[in-house]
Amino acid sequence: MKINLSLPILLFFLLALFSNLSLAKKETKVVGDPELKTCKHQCLQQQKYSEDDKLICLRSCDEYHGLKHEREKQIEEQIHEHEGSSEEHEEEEESSEKKEEQVEEGGEEEEEYPYIFEEDRDFDTKFETEDGRIRLLKKFTEKSELLKGIENIRLTIVEAKPHTFVAPRHFDSDVVLFNIKGRAVLGWVKESETEKFILESGDMLAIPAGTPLYIVNRDENEKLFLAMLHVPVSTPGKFQEFFGPGGRDPESFLSAFGWNVLQAALQSPKGQLEKLFNQQNGGSIFEISRKKVQEMAPKKTSWWPFGGPSTAEFNLFTKPPTFSNRHGRLTEVGPPDSRSLLEKLNIMLSFTNITMKSMSTIHYNSHATKIALVIDGKGHLQIVCPHISSRSNSKHEKSSPSNHRISADLKPGMLFVVPPGHPFVTFSSRKENLQIISFEINARDNKKFTFAGKDNIVSSMDDLAKELAFNYPSEIVNKIFDRKESFFFPFELPQSDPRADA
Numbered sequence: 001m002k003i004n005l006s007l008p009i010l011l012f013f014l015l016a017l018f019s020n021l022s023l024a025k026k027e028t029k030v031v032g033d034p035e036l037k038t039c040k041h042q043c044l045q046q047q048k049y050s051e052d053d054k055l056i057c058l059r060s061c062d063e064y065h066g067l068k069h070e071r072e073k074q075i076e077e078q079i080h081e082h083e084g085s086s087e088e089h090e091e092e093e094e095s096s097e098k099k100e101e102q103v104e105e106g107g108e109e110e111e112e113y114p115y116i117f118e119e120d121r122d123f124d125t126k127f128e129t130e131d132g133r134i135r136l137l138k139k140f141t142e143k144s145e146l147l148k149g150i151e152n153i154r155l156t157i158v159e160a161k162p163h164t165f166v167a168p169r170h171f172d173s174d175v176v177l178f179n180i181k182g183r184a185v186l187g188w189v190k191e192s193e194t195e196k197f198i199l200e201s202g203d204m205l206a207i208p209a210g211t212p213l214y215i216v217n218r219d220e221n222e223k224l225f226l227a228m229l230h231v232p233v234s235t236p237g238k239f240q241e242f243f244g245p246g247g248r249d250p251e252s253f254l255s256a257f258g259w260n261v262l263q264a265a266l267q268s269p270k271g272q273l274e275k276l277f278n279q280q281n282g283g284s285i286f287e288i289s290r291k292k293v294q295e296m297a298p299k300k301t302s303w304w305p306f307g308g309p310s311t312a313e314f315n316l317f318t319k320p321p322t323f324s325n326r327h328g329r330l331t332e333v334g335p336p337d338s339r340s341l342l343e344k345l346n347i348m349l350s351f352t353n354i355t356m357k358s359m360s361t362i363h364y365n366s367h368a369t370k371i372a373l374v375i376d377g378k379g380h381l382q383i384v385c386p387h388i389s390s391r392s393n394s395k396h397e398k399s400s401p402s403n404h405r406i407s408a409d410l411k412p413g414m415l416f417v418v419p420p421g422h423p424f425v426t427f428s429s430r431k432e433n434l435q436i437i438s439f440e441i442n443a444r445d446n447k448k449f450t451f452a453g454k455d456n457i458v459s460s461m462d463d464l465a466k467e468l469a470f471n472y473p474s475e476i477v478n479k480i481f482d483r484k485e486s487f488f489f490p491f492e493l494p495q496s497d498p499r500a501d502a
């Protein structure tokens with residue numbers, strides 16, 4: 001019994017000793033920091049400061065430095081984690097690593113990661129044939145109650161093999177269709193004719209509810225990937241697919257009517273109608289011949305400007321960017337500039353292409369909830385979320401929320417949600433660009449507030465408020481937050497700090 005007790009005590013003392021040592025080591029390292037010197041120097045130079053003020057100022061320099069050090073350490077760890085995982089070639093190891101991390105951080109996965117959606121775990125396969133499949137993302141509120149604000153939104157991913165036909169259907173939802181990859185023809189059936197759209201990767205079409213449409217993968221070799229964002233018009237959070245007009249599989253909605261009704265409406269004998277409706281049973285997506293694909297995909301008639309097939313509303317990949325530098329590119333289309341259905345749906349579509357070894361600035365959206373889908377490359381995401389710790393049922397209620405970091409490795413097929421007001425950052429791996437498309441829900445009047453770079457909200461804060469908020473001289477705060485680049489930066493740690501020399 002005694003031995004059992006004294007061992008933990010001994011361990012405790014050793015641990016305490018060790019942590020003291022490491023603390024001491026850290027402090028001695030900090031003293032040499034030129035930035036700290038400048039900070040203290042500034043404190044002593046302030047003529048308006050009393051001796052007490054100077055002491056407080058000096059102390060805040062130290063405190064700030066402790067924090068900065070912590071943060072640097074975190075970033076360093078992050079980079080190492082990140083390097084580790086991006087160099088992993090075995091997917092399995094990667095995911096098991098991630099699980100460990102989740103366990104370490106404690107709590108249930110669902111509780112800890114309400115904003116991260118994995119390709120395999122969070123999608124249900126709605127239709128699957130040999131030639132393709134349609135996967136439906138689980139309801140946002142099924143993942144977490146925190147996502148109630150977008151519970152009406154649903155998302156599907158359509159995958160179709162080369163030269164296949166996605167059978168005609170209509171939805172009781174408005175649809176924002178985005179062509180992620182591949183080449184398609186979309187037949188948009190109107191009251192008196194069918195308009196054919198030629199789609200390339202990056203193309204967007206906003207399709208009103210009820211529009212009958214069919215899709216052809218017109219490529220010989222490449223698989224087609226489409227993202228369809230559904231905004232249901234009748235039942236919130238739920239949309240229906242109506243197949244028609246012909247066929248047994250998928251079953252045409254017409255065949256649900258009684259034979260009497262159909263005979264009367266179509267003026268044909270029952271035998272003939274039965275034959276007609278039972279003929280097609282290729283499923284929701286099926287292969288068609290190369291010849292049929294060619295017939296379906298009309299050639300562009302360049303000699304006559306008004307003829308030929310329509311093209312998409314716009315191509316997100318080729319639109320002039322809202323923001324671009326050598327570390328990344330951001331392209332946005334939506335309210336208030338777009339005259340399309342996007343305006344009415346209040347949705348903005350955006351494309352972020354972060355150059356390898358780069359990062360987006362830390363920022364948040366004022367009004368929009370971002371639903372982001374990783375379409376290419378690898379990288380990492382961090383979101384700050386104050387809800388989580390206050391939601392955890394085990395602990396007492398806190399009067400002020402404590403912030404929690406949600407982090408995830410990003411890879412193609414993954415989806416994440418960033419609610420408004422929640423600061424977040426994304427960065428690319430060391431070897432690949434990170435490419436993300438986002439549907440920003442509630443986009444009107446949305447602003448992006450940034451924390452670093454040109455026009456960041458810390459520098460924009462008036463000096464007095466800033467000094468009160470940081471308890472630190474505003475010039476130094478500005479120096480830290482300002483930088484000449486904006487929005488996208490290289491992801492690298494400062495070598496030595498040249499700004500401290502000033």
Ligand SMILES: *[C@@H]1O[C@H](CO)[C@@H](O)[C@H](O)[C@H]1NC(C)=O
Pocket residue numbers: 317353355433435
């Ligand atoms: C993203 O950027 C890279 C290089 O910066 C470029 O090669 C790639 O085509 C871009 N992606 C798209 C879809 O524009």
